[in-house]
Amino acid sequence: MAITVSAEDIVRNPAWHLYDIDLQRKELHFLEVTPQTFGVSAFLDNRIAYTTGQMHGFGVDAVISAFRQIPPQSVGMNFLFHSSFCCSSLLARSLQLENQTLVLREPWVLRRLADTRRTLELQGQAWNPQGSALIDMALTLLGKTWVGSESVLIKPTNVANNLCIDMLAMRPAARGILLYSDLESFLISNLKKSEETKQKMPALARIFNVDIGYVGLFEHLSIESLGFLQTVVVVWHAQMLAFQRLLASDAGPRLATLDSGLLLKEPEQALAAAAGFLGYALNREQIVEILAGPTWNTHAKDPFSVYGRDMREQESSEIAAKHSAEILYVLRWAEKLFERHPPGLPLSRSLVTAD
Numbered sequence: 001m002a003i004t005v006s007a008e009d010i011v012r013n014p015a016w017h018l019y020d021i022d023l024q025r026k027e028l029h030f031l032e033v034t035p036q037t038f039g040v041s042a043f044l045d046n047r048i049a050y051t052t053g054q055m056h057g058f059g060v061d062a063v064i065s066a067f068r069q070i071p072p073q074s075v076g077m078n079f080l081f082h083s084s085f086c087c088s089s090l091l092a093r094s095l096q097l098e099n100q101t102l103v104l105r106e107p108w109v110l111r112r113l114a115d116t117r118r119t120l121e122l123q124g125q126a127w128n129p130q131g132s133a134l135i136d137m138a139l140t141l142l143g144k145t146w147v148g149s150e151s152v153l154i155k156p157t158n159v160a161n162n163l164c165i166d167m168l169a170m171r172p173a174a175r176g177i178l179l180y181s182d183l184e185s186f187l188i189s190n191l192k193k194s195e196e197t198k199q200k201m202p203a204l205a206r207i208f209n210v211d212i213g214y215v216g217l218f219e220h221l222s223i224e225s226l227g228f229l230q231t232v233v234v235v236w237h238a239q240m241l242a243f244q245r246l247l248a249s250d251a252g253p254r255l256a257t258l259d260s261g262l263l264l265k266e267p268e269q270a271l272a273a274a275a276g277f278l279g280y281a282l283n284r285e286q287i288v289e290i291l292a293g294p295t296w297n298t299h300a301k302d303p304f305s306v307y308g309r310d311m312r313e314q315e316s317s318e319i320a321a322k323h324s325a326e327i328l329y330v331l332r333w334a335e336k337l338f339e340r341h342p343p344g345l346p347l348s349r350s351l352v353t354a355d
């Protein structure tokens with residue numbers, strides 16, 4: 001049965017979620033969603049939940065025409081950027097505040113635009129001004145809420161961090177938090193992952209190499225010749241260097257950083273600082289409630305599980321002990337890279353400082 005969608009649905013109705021973009025066909029693809037979609041879905045990619053499952057495509061020109069007919073409503077927007085495996089889903093869920101914030105965790109369309117930018121750059125083609133216009137359109141369509149008092153917090157996948165500057169430029173009032181972990185924690189987190197996830201690390205290293213020209217910073221470094229943990233080091237180091245560049249950019253004053261270790265160690269202080277920086281009203285009583293509730297006592301990517309701080313610490317300790325020799329070896333190997341290009345930890349503009 002054919003479905004009728006008005007211009008107002010496309011531009012203002014949050015039940016029409018911008019999921020994907022097909023630039024060859026010049027189409028935007030939407031899914032019908034509910035508020036539960038954003039609360040339950042671990043990510044808004046192929047794991048998106050609570051949708052009809054039917055994709056609806058509209059031409060880019062048709063969407064632009066809809067914008068002209070029904071000007072988009074102005075919605076406040078902030079960003080949670082991250083380096084992956086650093087409790088970003090936990091922080092994002094913690095900042096899902098009733099009647100205040102609608103949190104979008106890793107919208108697939110931003111990943112698609114990030115990959116498009118890399119492809120164009122590898123082909124020697126220009127990304128802007130068309131690229132920035134597409135990002136502006138995507139953010140506008142993602143910035144729809146069910147409640148008028150809500151603002152939007154977007155947590156892009158870290159693979160879309162090559163769009164950070166563009167996203168911040170398109171939303172000059174937006175602020176962003178850069179969440180990251182120290183290298184040893186990142187190594188342990190990667191060792192926890194499934195073999196399928198581990199096999200993706202060389203591809204991630206190649207992606208971040210494209211973004212910042214990582215291999216060109218060193219002599220005789222080949223991603224293809226690295227072992228698993230060495231590849232993890234490169235992925236982490238490249239992201240820290242990218243974050244340093246972002247903090248030094250014109251958007252730097254609108255950014256703050258947070259070490260995930262401090263988020264776990266001082267959660268009350270970290271949540272209060274993060275909410276305050278982003279302009280959200282969150283008092284101590286609410287924070288205590290969040291920490292005692294399901295957000296901090298289930299797995300951040302599976303709200304139906306049981307997974308608290310004690311389990312997380314025990315799991316990490318067991319992995320660290322089991323792989324202690326490998327971790328020590330690769331940390332020493334990484335020192336040579338850091339001598340040339342220090343990762344700069346702790347990153348500047350920190351929301352919380354260690355005692």
